[in-house]
Amino acid sequence: MKAELSRLVRMRRAAGAFLVDGFFTSGSRLAQLHPRARPENHGVEVIRDIAYAPSGKKEHLLDVYRPADRKGLLPIVIYVHGGGFRILSKDSHWIMGLGYARRGFVVFNVNYHLGSDNPFPAALDDCSQAYAWVLANAQRFGGDVSQLVLAGESAGANLVAAMTVAACYERPEPCAQRIYQTGVVPRATLPACGIFQVTDVARFSRRRSLPSFIADRLQEVSNGYLPTDPSIGLDLADPLLLLERGDAPSRPLPPFFLACGTKDPLLDDTRRLGHALAELGTRADVHLYPGEVHAFHALVWRAHAKQCWRDTYAFLDSVLARPAAEAATGAAARREPAI
Numbered sequence: 001m002k003a004e005l006s007r008l009v010r011m012r013r014a015a016g017a018f019l020v021d022g023f024f025t026s027g028s029r030l031a032q033l034h035p036r037a038r039p040e041n042h043g044v045e046v047i048r049d050i051a052y053a054p055s056g057k058k059e060h061l062l063d064v065y066r067p068a069d070r071k072g073l074l075p076i077v078i079y080v081h082g083g084g085f086r087i088l089s090k091d092s093h094w095i096m097g098l099g100y101a102r103r104g105f106v107v108f109n110v111n112y113h114l115g116s117d118n119p120f121p122a123a124l125d126d127c128s129q130a131y132a133w134v135l136a137n138a139q140r141f142g143g144d145v146s147q148l149v150l151a152g153e154s155a156g157a158n159l160v161a162a163m164t165v166a167a168c169y170e171r172p173e174p175c176a177q178r179i180y181q182t183g184v185v186p187r188a189t190l191p192a193c194g195i196f197q198v199t200d201v202a203r204f205s206r207r208r209s210l211p212s213f214i215a216d217r218l219q220e221v222s223n224g225y226l227p228t229d230p231s232i233g234l235d236l237a238d239p240l241l242l243l244e245r246g247d248a249p250s251r252p253l254p255p256f257f258l259a260c261g262t263k264d265p266l267l268d269d270t271r272r273l274g275h276a277l278a279e280l281g282t283r284a285d286v287h288l289y290p291g292e293v294h295a296f297h298a299l300v301w302r303a304h305a306k307q308c309w310r311d312t313y314a315f316l317d318s319v320l321a322r323p324a325a326e327a328a329t330g331a332a333a334r335r336e337p338a339i
Contacts, residue, residue, distance in 0.1 A: 032094065043068050044101040047141070052133035053126070058111060062130060063090050064141050065097035065107040075147035075187075075320055076138050077107045078131065080163075082154025082193075082295060084217065085115045085123055085225040095298060100151070103313055104322075106143035108134045112159075115224035120198075120237045121175055123225075127159050128166065128175035135182050147320055150189045153295050154266075155221070157194025161239040161273070164189045164256075168249040173236060185251050188319045190312065192259045193295050196240035196269040198225050204265050214265050240269060243276040255283035257315045259308050261292025287311050 031037055039046050045068045053060035067074070077100045081093040090097075090109040097109040112126035138145050150160040166176035167185045197203075201218040204210060210218075226237065235242045256277055260270040270286065277284035289296065289304040297308040316322070 037095075037098075039065070039098055039101075040068070042098060042102045044098055046097070052110065052130045059113045059126060060111065060129070061090070062108050062110040063094075063097060065101035065109065066142055067101060067104055070104075070142055073139065073144035074104055074106050074142055075149060075316075075322070076134065076143040076145065077105045077149045077151050078134055078160075079107055079109045080112070080127060080150070080152035080156035080159045081109070082152065082156040083114070084221045085120075085155045085158075085198075086220065087114065095300065096151070096153075099300070099309060103316075105149070106138065106141055108138075108141075108143075119227040120225050120232070120234070121173065121227075123155075124159060124162055124236055125175040127163055128178040131163060131179050132182055135184055145184060146187075148184060148186045149316065149320075150186045151192075152190075152194075153192040153297070154194060155225075157191030158196055158198065158237075158239065160189055161191045161194065161196055162236040164254065165236065165239050165242060165249075168251045168253050169242075169247070170250045171235070173233070176236060186254045188255050188257065188316060190257045190259075190315075191273075192297060192308075193261070193264055193266060194258075194269055194273070195221060195266050196273050197238045198222055199234060199238055199241075204268070207268055210265055218265070240273050240276065243273065243280065246276075246279060249280070253277065253280060253282040255315075255319050256285070257312060258284060258286045259289070259297060259312070260287075261289045261294065261296045261304070263291055264294045264296075266294065285315055 035041065044065055047064040049061045050064060051060055052062050079093065079096050079100065081088050081090060081096070083092070090111045093109060097107045100107045108130070110127065110130045112130075113122040134143070135145050135148070150163055152160040163179055164186055166179040169176070170180055171177070198221060201222045204218055205215055226234070256273070258270050258274050260267050267288070274284040274286035287308065289308060292304050296302065297305045299305050300309070
């Protein structure tokens, strides 16, 4: 009986994963067919499939989004996509690259290895290689390395938070050392709707009752990302716990912009991260959007998504000391912040 129940749970989780994968992948492809999805209609040019590591693998490719009409060097966004560490890619997250490029950023939208065949720290190691590559190559794409921003959502939020920790804390992990040794700390970090502690995902269900479909997806995150080798330290898989310990960083942490919907099952992690950063004396702007679900800001036609993009741009203009008129370029200067 127990074995049969376990088999049914596995089947339920597999079916749910299949539906989620198909929904997000198909939705992204369909959205690209809309005329407003064309980068040229927004004054943006895209350079696709640039290798940031010499492996020849698709996991080590990135796309560059940048304003077509640009003058001088522009601030940089390294964007790290979400998908529970196990699905999606830079291609599914084209709308994020387009959104930031419309606002006058050079965006490096990166792929990385996905689980469960490539557990932690594979994804973070890839991101650390992308970080170093971008800093070494950004200028030839028109990017200003002194104005670096890290952004990502969901699993990508975890990764950019961990990358920021690696830039500010001198740590023993090779991927952390790679980032720290660049000597460059981001000017701002924007981890949206993040899962900032991958261990003990059951905490979300303890906090409030979750549908089994949602609980299964959270368990997939943990099962797919965490390593089976108990000797591998998990500090950078759980950047929230690391920051909650309150250890002083070797270099000051940058300001954080933390966006999340109040219906997002991951909401508690955003609140906790905001509190941990504030305890460390770091600016943490927590913006909660009533009634919104996970990664709502990707639904750019919705009112709260538009507001989230406006809040994001206002935060970046403040941190980077950019006048709004200077930040909005080309078609973006004449339109709503959302696409």
